[in-house]
Amino acid sequence: MRTHNRKRAFIAIALIGLMMLSTLWAAGSQEQKKQEGPIEVTFWSLFTGGDGEFFDAMVDEFNRTHTDIVAKTDTVKFDNYYTKLTTALSAKNAPDVVVVHQSNLLGYVPRGVFLSLDDLLAKNNAPLDDFVAAPLEAVKYDGKTYALPLDVHALIMYYNMDLFAEAGITKVPQTYAEVIAAAQAVQAKTGAMGLAVDNTTATYKAYTLTRLFMSMLEQQGTSFLNADNSKANFNNVAGEKALKALVDMVQVHKTTPAGLDYDGAVNAFRLGKAAIHFNGVWATGSFEKQTGLNFKAVGLPPMLGKPAAWSGSHTLAIPVQRTQDPAKLDAALTFILWMTEHGDMWAKAGHIPTRHSVYEKESFTSLPHRKDYADAASFAFAPPATPAWEEVYSTTSDMLEYAVAKNQNVKTALQAMETKINSIIASY
Amino acid sequence: MAIPGNKDTRDGIIFALPFLLVYLVFMVFPLGFGLFISFFNWDILSSGAFAGWANYRRLFQDELFFSSLWHTVEFVLITTPVLMVLGFSMALLVTGNSPLRKVSENVFFIPYILSMTVVGTLWAWLMQRDYGLLNQIVRQLGGEPVGWLTNPKQAMWSVGIATYWWTAGFNMILFSAGIKQISKEIYESSQIDGANYFQTLFRITIPLVKPTAALCLILQVIASFNVFGQVYVMTGGGPHGRTRVLTQYIYEAGFRYFKMGYSAAMAYMLFLIILVISVIQYAALGKERS
Numbered sequence: 001m002r003t004h005n006r007k008r009a010f011i012a013i014a015l016i017g018l019m020m021l022s023t024l025w026a027a028g029s030q031e032q033k034k035q036e037g038p039i040e041v042t043f044w045s046l047f048t049g050g051d052g053e054f055f056d057a058m059v060d061e062f063n064r065t066h067t068d069i070v071a072k073t074d075t076v077k078f079d080n081y082y083t084k085l086t087t088a089l090s091a092k093n094a095p096d097v098v099v100v101h102q103s104n105l106l107g108y109v110p111r112g113v114f115l116s117l118d119d120l121l122a123k124n125n126a127p128l129d130d131f132v133a134a135p136l137e138a139v140k141y142d143g144k145t146y147a148l149p150l151d152v153h154a155l156i157m158y159y160n161m162d163l164f165a166e167a168g169i170t171k172v173p174q175t176y177a178e179v180i181a182a183a184q185a186v187q188a189k190t191g192a193m194g195l196a197v198d199n200t201t202a203t204y205k206a207y208t209l210t211r212l213f214m215s216m217l218e219q220q221g222t223s224f225l226n227a228d229n230s231k232a233n234f235n236n237v238a239g240e241k242a243l244k245a246l247v248d249m250v251q252v253h254k255t256t257p258a259g260l261d262y263d264g265a266v267n268a269f270r271l272g273k274a275a276i277h278f279n280g281v282w283a284t285g286s287f288e289k290q291t292g293l294n295f296k297a298v299g300l301p302p303m304l305g306k307p308a309a310w311s312g313s314h315t316l317a318i319p320v321q322r323t324q325d326p327a328k329l330d331a332a333l334t335f336i337l338w339m340t341e342h343g344d345m346w347a348k349a350g351h352i353p354t355r356h357s358v359y360e361k362e363s364f365t366s367l368p369h370r371k372d373y374a375d376a377a378s379f380a381f382a383p384p385a386t387p388a389w390e391e392v393y394s395t396t397s398d399m400l401e402y403a404v405a406k407n408q409n410v411k412t413a414l415q416a417m418e419t420k421i422n423s424i425i426a427s428y
Numbered sequence: 429m430a431i432p433g434n435k436d437t438r439d440g441i442i443f444a445l446p447f448l449l450v451y452l453v454f455m456v457f458p459l460g461f462g463l464f465i466s467f468f469n470w471d472i473l474s475s476g477a478f479a480g481w482a483n484y485r486r487l488f489q490d491e492l493f494f495s496s497l498w499h500t501v502e503f504v505l506i507t508t509p510v511l512m513v514l515g516f517s518m519a520l521l522v523t524g525n526s527p528l529r530k531v532s533e534n535v536f537f538i539p540y541i542l543s544m545t546v547v548g549t550l551w552a553w554l555m556q557r558d559y560g561l562l563n564q565i566v567r568q569l570g571g572e573p574v575g576w577l578t579n580p581k582q583a584m585w586s587v588g589i590a591t592y593w594w595t596a597g598f599n600m601i602l603f604s605a606g607i608k609q610i611s612k613e614i615y616e617s618s619q620i621d622g623a624n625y626f627q628t629l630f631r632i633t634i635p636l637v638k639p640t641a642a643l644c645l646i647l648q649v650i651a652s653f654n655v656f657g658q659v660y661v662m663t664g665g666g667p668h669g670r671t672r673v674l675t676q677y678i679y680e681a682g683f684r685y686f687k688m689g690y691s692a693a694m695a696y697m698l699f700l701i702i703l704v705i706s707v708i709q710y711a712a713l714g715k716e717r718s
Binding site: 080082083086087089090107108111112113200201202203204205206259260261263264267268387388390391394398399401402405427 | 471472473474549552556557558559575577578579580661662663664665666667668669680683684685686687
């Protein structure tokens with residue numbers, strides 16, 4: 001009886017052990033497979049919806065034209081990309097290449113989880129001078145390069161040509177006064193919305209307000225934060241002018257409805273019910289698909305001075321691994337360089353390429369709209385390089401949204417923002 | 429009780445072992461680890477620095493912590509009473525004699541099966557101010573479009589409405605189980621005595637379903653305090669942070685701003701608050717019963 005029992009217990013434990021082992025086995029055999037045949041480069045990307053299909057097409061093309069390297073995504077699309085990425089990076093089992101926004105990249109870099117690419121780039125003779133200077137500069141931290149920019153996605157201006165014609169506007173508005181005048185003319189003559197700018201958070205945060213605010217500061221020759229990114233730098237005349245421009249749009253000129261959220265703004269323009277729309281270049285793709293929408297996309301007008309536009313950038317970075325295989329690193333870099341070199345395929349999603357050579361390709365110049373705003377890359381600026389940026393960015397968006405919604409006195413609003421932003425930066 | 433030669437305890441442990449291991453690794457360990465890191469400044473990616481009580485001290489000076497906590501309490505107050513009444517009313521309908529009983533049981537419960545993301549996205553679009561279905565109806569009826577999710581006065585209620593639709597079915601299941609446990613004889617004898625529907629409802633059903641109601645209330649308050657998904661998907665905490673709840677702030681502090689220690693400290697404060705409220709509820713309701 002006793003031995004029988006012991007046998008049963010043993011079988012039970014053995015079975016449990018076997019179940020656990022088999023999962024380990026599966027993981028182990030995957031590791032082994034990588035040694036034979038072409039080198040496998042795994043990557044994660046955060047593109048869903050519209051962008052995603054173009055990115056997948058590029059990866060397919062890469063795999064078709066390369067026999068020695070296979071690029072593979074080892075996961076499905078994420079609900080929450082950065083949470084997964086952070087945990088993977090901390091466990092040092094992130095894939096070989098990851099897509100990271102430039103603004104997020106700099107939050108990670110000081111933690112030493114991304115490989116500094118300078119040696120690898122030199123070893124492989126990477127054509128760095130083919131890259132547009134501003135986005136390449138934006139992926140550097142303390143003088144070292146931590147990623148290569150895949151694109152620039154700047155804030156641009158979309159306008160509806162039919163509504164402009166109906167309102168008798170022949171010149172593309174450049175100054176703030178001209179933008180407002182055009183918007184008001186359209187509203188008076190056609191009844192359509194003048195200026196579709198999202199100013200309220202619903203499913204998306206009202207980031208457009210921060211992007212415009214930062215752009216308007218740069219247009220006046222000043223920046224959102226001070227030179228070493230340690231303090232807010234907007235509680236001044238330039239800041240007052242920029243914030244007033246945003247508040248007045250809604251509260252004084254009434255060219256933008258209060259309570260307009262991102263979906264509302266995008267759809268108003270897409271359905272031809274708004275004359276002017278400020279948004280990132282990524283909206284181009286969906287506007288193009290809309291039949292009957294006759295629009296133009298141009299660089300952000302220099303509303304308060306010289307040309308300057310907020311921009312983000314998708315970058316490709318290499319996470320630090322427990323053991324770094326040199327052959328794999330070369331393959332990863334080959335993949336990254338190939339992706340940036342084929343920015344014409346990526347431009348179909350609306351993004352601006354980062355390589356000079358792409359601008360000359362027929363396949364790029366033949367795309368509609370893209371070249372109209374391609375020069376935006378030359379006056380695009382990147383968000384400040386500070387680990388505090390994510391928190392500063394979302395807090396600023398909340399506070400600008402509040403100021404616009406409540407028609408706050410600009411001095412009071414800027415004072416409160418300055419105090420808050422400084423305390424956030426100090427907490428890092 | 430025990431069969432001779434049978435080692436019940438040992439066998440019990442062996443059978444529970446697979447679950448226990450998972451439970452230890454994914455529940456008990458994170459709980460302890462969370463408390464541990466709340467005393468550190470840690471960004472997940474590099475090694476942390478001991479901070480003592482600094483994270484807890486900072487929390488008491490953080491306006492955003494208090495406003496988020498208040499929004500959470502607001503959500504609890506908005507949802508709990510309605511969900512209790514709604515769940516009970518639904519349970520009455522599905523345990524009664526109505527011919528729609530079977531259909532309505534399914535209709536009421538199906539939303540609960542859907543994932544939070546699906547429910548949130550669905551309601552966010554229904555409530556979209558300019559193109560949502562609800563405002564289309566409002567316009568048809570000649571009204572002004574409502575800023576369901578964009579008006580600071582209504583946003584939290586709108587999230588509440590989506591939550592009613594989503595989770596009332598769960599309370600219904602609890603309540604209908606409670607109602608079904610009431611012995612049929614009590615109803616029969618009251619019928620013989622000539623009691624009408626409302627007399628039966630208020631004199632028999634409600635008093636006898638009280639233990640279930642107590643359980644339901646405690647579970648509901650805990651669930652509402654932990655609200656996250658609906659708010660995150662539907663309003664993103666907006667307009668201008670008006671619906672940012674504490675769990676959202678905890679999530680943002682930890683996984684977006686990399687302040688894991690501070691995030692854990694806030695999570696433990698929330699845990700303490702829920703613990704105290706649950707104990708008070710339990711004691712109060714228990715006293716009433718005895």
